[in-house]
Amino acid sequence: MxxxxxxxxxxxxxxxxxxxxxxxxxxxxxxxxxxxxxxDAIEAYRHRFYTSVAGRxxxxxxxxxxxxQRKYLATEADRxxxxxxLSLPECPR
Numbered sequence: 001m002x003x004x005x006x007x008x009x010x011x012x013x014x015x016x017x018x019x020x021x022x023x024x025x026x027x028x029x030x031x032x033x034x035x036x037x038x039x040d041a042i043e044a045y046r047h048r049f050y051t052s053v054a055g056r057x058x059x060x061x062x063x064x065x066x067x068x069q070r071k072y073l074a075t076e077a078d079r080x081x082x083x084x085x086l087s088l089p090e091c092p093r
Contacts, residue, residue, distance in 0.1 A: 004031060006051040006060065008091035020073065023049070024091040032091060039071050051075060053084045060085070 005027035012021045024032035033041075039062050041047040049060040058075040065072060075084045 001045060001047060002028060003048045003050060004028065006049050006085070007088065009085055009088045010091050019070075020085060022091065023073075023085075025049075035073065039073065042073075049073075051084065051088065058084065 005025045006023045007026055008024045009020045010022045010024075012019045020035050022032055022034050023038055024030075038047075038049060038060075042049065042060065042062050050057050051060065052058070053075060060073050061076055062071055063074050064070070073085060
């Protein structure tokens, strides 16, 4: 199992759900992947993903929206809404 640091996101657009389309980072190397692939990797225990919040490492977890049942990512300390991932900068295109 590899650990990946998340340093940027790409949103799906300026709509109300603010769903993240993809994540990117630089550890263990430069990477970028879709939100669905990241969710699958976490649920299958293939990889772990983390980011830094207020100088401390926080792990990403998969959650399910209570109404829509749509899966999304949040950090361990988060509540819905919002989550710390939305405060990350946009990944370059």
